[in-house]
Structure formats: structure tokens, C-alpha cells
Amino acid sequence: MLDLDGLGFAYELPHWLFRDVSRRVTEGEVLTVLGPNGRGKTTLLRCLVGLAHPTEGTVRAGGDIGFVPQQHHSTFAYRALDMVLMGRTRHLAPLASPGRRDRRLALAAMERVGIGHLADRDYPTLSGGERQLVLLARAIVGEGRVLVLDEPASALDLRNQGRVLHLLRGLADEGRAVVMTTHHPDHALEVADTAMLMFGGSDVRVGSASRLLTEDTVGDLYGVRAHSLVLDAGDVSRRVLVTRFDQEVHP
Numbered sequence: 368m369l370d371l372d373g374l375g376f377a378y379e380l381p382h383w384l385f386r387d388v389s390r391r392v393t394e395g396e397v398l399t400v401l402g403p404n405g406r407g408k409t410t411l412l413r414c415l416v417g418l419a420h421p422t423e424g425t426v427r428a429g430g431d432i433g434f435v436p437q438q439h440h441s442t443f444a445y446r447a448l449d450m451v452l453m454g455r456t457r458h459l460a461p462l463a464s465p466g467r468r469d470r471r472l473a474l475a476a477m478e479r480v481g482i483g484h485l486a487d488r489d490y491p492t493l494s495g496g497e498r499q500l501v502l503l504a505r506a507i508v509g510e511g512r513v514l515v516l517d518e519p520a521s522a523l524d525l526r527n528q529g530r531v532l533h534l535l536r537g538l539a540d541e542g543r544a545v546v547m548t549t550h551h552p553d554h555a556l557e558v559a560d561t562a563m564l565m566f567g568g569s570d571v572r573v574g575s576a577s578r579l580l581t582e583d584t585v586g587d588l589y590g591v592r593a594h595s596l597v598l599d600a601g602d603v604s605r606r607v608l609v610t611r612f613d614q615e616v617h618p
């Protein structure tokens with residue numbers, strides 16, 4: 368569904384942000400991209416959606432891509448619903464306006480992400496988290512087969528983080544391919560099939576999220592001490608990673 372072949376990017380050669388990245392993301396898969404600040408996660412996503420040109424390698428998508436950027440400000444006083452309706456643009460005939468069905472789909476997408484009550488609000492007046500949810504609704508209503516999201520939960524409170532993570536899991540289970548960045552290994556452990564860890568340059572590791580995200584690997588990636596704990600709460604048993612924020616590890 369999304370094929371990355373020998374992907375590499377350098378703003379200034381020979382300083383490769385990442386290199387030799389090859390991977391097929393299939394329908395039904397959630398892939399999370401992790402790495403320290405400035406390692407190239409956003410740049411990688413921009414290559415995937417065609418906003419940046421890879422220095423080498425190719426990206427091929429087997430369908431439309433919906434993109435949720437990290438931050439988005441608009442000075443135009445669009446209503447939130449109108450922002451979501453922009454996701455329908457590719458489904459409209461040239462110069463046509465969105466119709467009743469488009470509006471119904473947009474409202475349904477807003478309800479799905481829990482912001483139906485914000486439909487008539489002016490987008491620039493929304494909080495950072497509310498704007499993030501509007502952009503997610505815009506991507507959903509676009510019905511792209513591939514969803515690419517840059518830190519989709521970064522501005523969200525704890526409940527909304529869970530809602531969005533499981534919503535993305537559900538969208539993948541419906542047959543989409545989901546690629547998202549996160550700074551939280553636990554977000555990957557919660558819903559991802561695959562993790563991509565950007566250690567720098569050609570050292571990009573991809574594999575099963577649960578196998579890759581160990582104490583050692585996460586510790587090495589961020590220069591921290593991480594501890595695995597098993598959360599056993601009756602209906603759920605899963606591993607979480609706890610960070611010792613009082614201790615840094617210098618390689």
C-alpha cells in the first residue's frame with residue numbers, strides 16, 4: 368500500500384538525516400516512527416506525502432494519502448466544519464462545492480473523533496488539541512487508503528490520546544495503512560504493529576513494535592534509562608515502558 372525503497376534525505380550532503388530506508392506498509396498495519404528531536408521524523412513523513420523530495424530512493428503509494436501535520440495555524444476564520452470539508456476536495460468535481468452528503472460525512476467524522484460540538488466554531492479560536500482533532504477528522508473524511516500523521520496525539524489530554532490511538536487502530540483494522548510519529552513508546556506498544564526507530568543516518572531499525580521497543584533499545588535511542596513493567600489489570604495485560612526522568616545515559 369505504501370512502498371519505501373532505499374529512501375534517503377539530506378538537507379546538506381553528506382549529512383544524511385536518514386538513509387537506506389526500505390519498507391512496505393500494508394493495509395491493516397499501524398507503523399509508528401520514533402526518534403529523538405531533530406532526527407528526521409517529520410522530514411520522512413513529508414517525503415511520504417510528497418511535500419519533500421527524497422535525496423535518493425522512492426516512495427510509491429497504492430492509493431490516496433491523508434496527511435495530518437504536526438501543527439497547523441490558520442489566520443482565516445474558517446469554521447471547524449469547513450476545515451473538515453476541505454478533506455472532501457479530491458472527491459468533488461472541478462469547481463464544485465461540497466454537497467449535503469459531504470457535509471454529512473464531515474459531521475460524522477467530527478463525531479467520530481469526539482468534536483461534533485465544535486462544528487460551528489471558528490478554527491483559529493480552537494485550542495491546540497481541538498485543532499489536532501479537526502485535522503484528524505479532515506483526514507478521515509478524505510477516505511485516503513493511507514493515513515500519515517505527525518505526532519497526532521502530541522497536544523491531546525490522556526483520554527483523547529487513548530481515543531485517537533484506538534481510532535487509528537480501528538482505521539487500520541478497516542483496511543487503511545497508518546503511519547504516525549510519536550515520542551511515546553507506550554503509544555506504539557498500545558496500538559502499533561510495527562515500529563521504525565531512527566538512530567541516525569543509515570541506522571534505521573524496523574520491526575515488530577513489541578519486539579523492538581525494549582528497555583535497551585529505547586534507552587539507547589533516547590539516552591535514558593527505561594524500565595519495562597507489565598500492566599496486569601484483569602481485562603488487559605500488556606507491557607509498558609517507564610522512563611527514569613532523573614537519570615540520563617550518555618553513550
Ligand SMILES: Nc1ncnc2c1ncn2[C@@H]1O[C@H](COP(=O)(O)OP(=O)(O)OP(=O)(O)O)[C@@H](O)[C@H]1O
Nearest residue numbers: 378379384402403404405406407408409410411437
Ligand atoms: N529547511 C531546512 N533546512 C535545513 N535543515 C532543516 C530544514 N528543515 C528541518 N531541518 C533540520 O532537519 C532536522 C530534522 O528535522 P525534522 O523536523 O524532520 O525532525 P523531527 O525528528 O521531526 O524532530 P521533532 O521530534 O523535534 O519534531 C532538524 O535538525 C531540523 O532543524
